[in-house]
Amino acid sequence: MVSLPGLPAASLLRFLFLGLSALASPSRAQVELHVPAGLSRLQAVEGAEVVFPVWYTLRGEVSSFQPWEVPVVFWFLEQDGKDLKQVLSYNNVVVSSNPRVSLVHSMPSRNVSLRLQGLQEEDSGSYHCSVNVYKGQRVTKGYNSTSFELNVLVPPAPPSCRLLGSPRVGTNVTLSCQSPRSKPAAHYQWERLPPSSQVFFAPVSDDIRGSLSLRNLSSSMSGVYVCKAHNEAGSAQCNVTLEVSTGPGPAVITGAVVGTLVGLGLLAGLVLLYHRWSKALEEPANDIKEDAIAPRTLPWPKGSDTISKNGTLSSVTSARALRPPQGPPRPGALTPTPSLSSQALPSPRLPRTDEAHSQPVSPSPGGVASSALSRMGAVPVMVPAQSQAGSLV
Numbered sequence: 488m489v490s491l492p493g494l495p496a497a498s499l500l501r502f503l504f505l506g507l508s509a510l511a512s513p514s515r516a517q518v519e520l521h522v523p524a525g526l527s528r529l530q531a532v533e534g535a536e537v538v539f540p541v542w543y544t545l546r547g548e549v550s551s552f553q554p555w556e557v558p559v560v561f562w563f564l565e566q567d568g569k570d571l572k573q574v575l576s577y578n579n580v581v582v583s584s585n586p587r588v589s590l591v592h593s594m595p596s597r598n599v600s601l602r603l604q605g606l607q608e609e610d611s612g613s614y615h616c617s618v619n620v621y622k623g624q625r626v627t628k629g630y631n632s633t634s635f636e637l638n639v640l641v642p643p644a645p646p647s648c649r650l651l652g653s654p655r656v657g658t659n660v661t662l663s664c665q666s667p668r669s670k671p672a673a674h675y676q677w678e679r680l681p682p683s684s685q686v687f688f689a690p691v692s693d694d695i696r697g698s699l700s701l702r703n704l705s706s707s708m709s710g711v712y713v714c715k716a717h718n719e720a721g722s723a724q725c726n727v728t729l730e731v732s733t734g735p736g737p738a739v740i741t742g743a744v745v746g747t748l749v750g751l752g753l754l755a756g757l758v759l760l761y762h763r764w765s766k767a768l769e770e771p772a773n774d775i776k777e778d779a780i781a782p783r784t785l786p787w788p789k790g791s792d793t794i795s796k797n798g799t800l801s802s803v804t805s806a807r808a809l810r811p812p813q814g815p816p817r818p819g820a821l822t823p824t825p826s827l828s829s830q831a832l833p834s835p836r837l838p839r840t841d842e843a844h845s846q847p848v849s850p851s852p853g854g855v856a857s858s859a860l861s862r863m864g865a866v867p868v869m870v871p872a873q874s875q876a877g878s879l880v
């Protein structure tokens with residue numbers, strides 16, 4: 488076993504391939520690998536399967552598989568910034584520690600196509616296939632290699648639509664749309680549904696960030712707005728319902744209502760006090776019987792007729808307003824209660840936002856840990872090369 492720890496993956500691969508090519512004598516039959524034209528770069532969607540079709544022929548030999556023919560096959564995966572991984576090998580037996588990776592045809596065969604199932608985003612990279620062909624166990628018939636680029640695409644996960652701002656006539660709002668996962672990055676398209684269908688373009692909508700700016704809102708802009716997130720692999724959408732309210736905003740309405748209620752309450756209090764005050768003056772005996780406490784709270788002496796008879800309404804009210812009545816309110820009296828104002832407060836209607844799309848992304852089937860792939864990287868790459876190289880000389 489030879490390990491070359493200091494060597495980058497690509498150099499190791501080149502070393503391996505060039506070294507073996509040099510060892511192959513030109514007089515011997517050459518291994519020719521065949522790949523359907525235009526198939527060196529493949530794109531596939533996550534979860535799908537992909538096949539790298541490769542088969543070999545021997546130059547100057549009969550075209551069909553011979554009983555003496557012994558192919559030794561390796562499939563490697565090269566990824567940016569990672570060690571070269573051995574994905575699969577065939578040397579009498581097929582060895583693959585990842586159940587999602589297999590050879591399409593049962594070996595031995597001249598067709599050494601590789602199949603990857605349940606594709607994951609991490610499966611992207613360069614797949615190198617190397618084929619050595621021996622006559623029996625010792626004599627080499629040649630060597631060749633080929634590679635494929637695989638790009639695993641992820642369709643956009645269902646985006647979430649949001650309404651930023653409070654939609655009132657004359658204001659601005661932004662509708663935002665974001666897909667949590669997508670490869671390559673999703674592009675966004677905003678549309679308004681019928682009856683007032685509309686498609687939005689830049690600068691109103693930003694197809695990269697997914698935002699739609701709606702300025703100077705009018706009630707005719709109310710409606711359902713749909714955002715579609717799309718890339719080469721697929722699309723997903725969400726929607727948001729815009730309800731443009733007329734008139735001032737909820738805060739202003741609340742303030743106005745509270746103010747009105749407070750004013751009404753004060754007015755009612757004044758009316759009540761004036762009523763009680765004038766009644767007390769007209770029927771002092773009755774008043775004492777009905778309400779023994781209230782007269783004692785009067786801020787002026789009982790017999791001061793001059794004040795009560797000549798006093799204006801304002802002087803009376805200002806005196807009583809400073810000191811609230813201590814006795815229990817009479818039945819049927821118009822007394823403002825604290826609950827009155829809270830009951831009458833309107834609950835401002837908020838725009839609906841559809842969030843049902845923001846479901847978690849379900850794990851992809853297969854469930855093969857990516858560590859399985861990396862474990863394969865530990866398999867020594869040089870085993871058959873070295874054991875056979877000695878026999879060549």
Ligand SMILES: *[C@@H]1O[C@H](CO)[C@@H](O)[C@H](O)[C@H]1NC(C)=O
Binds near residue numbers: 517518
């Ligand atoms: C590899 O195969 C190609 C054609 O597929 C051929 O031209 C080339 O000579 C082969 N290389 C070796 C080392 O046999």
Ligand SMILES: *[C@@H]1O[C@H](CO)[C@@H](O)[C@H](O)[C@H]1NC(C)=O
Binds near residue numbers: 591
């Ligand atoms: C080898 O197998 C692949 C995958 O099954 C297939 O597409 C290709 O046609 C086969 N090649 C030959 C020469 O049969």
Ligand SMILES: *[C@@H]1O[C@H](CO)[C@@H](O)[C@H](O)[C@H]1NC(C)=O
Binds near residue numbers: 659
């Ligand atoms: C709405 O947007 C316009 C243009 O960007 C800006 O001039 C205006 O001040 C904004 N209005 C509000 C209420 O923010």
Ligand SMILES: *[C@@H]1O[C@H](CO)[C@@H](O)[C@H](O)[C@H]1NC(C)=O
Binds near residue numbers: 657703705
């Ligand atoms: C907002 O829209 C109204 C009518 O829809 C228009 O009269 C007004 O000029 C617009 N304001 C701005 C700042 O565009």
Ligand SMILES: *[C@@H]1O[C@H](CO)[C@@H](O)[C@H](O)[C@H]1NC(C)=O
Binds near residue numbers: 711841
């Ligand atoms: C809006 O989204 C909800 C769930 O998020 C969905 O049920 C509904 O069909 C969508 N409406 C339209 C018009 O797309």
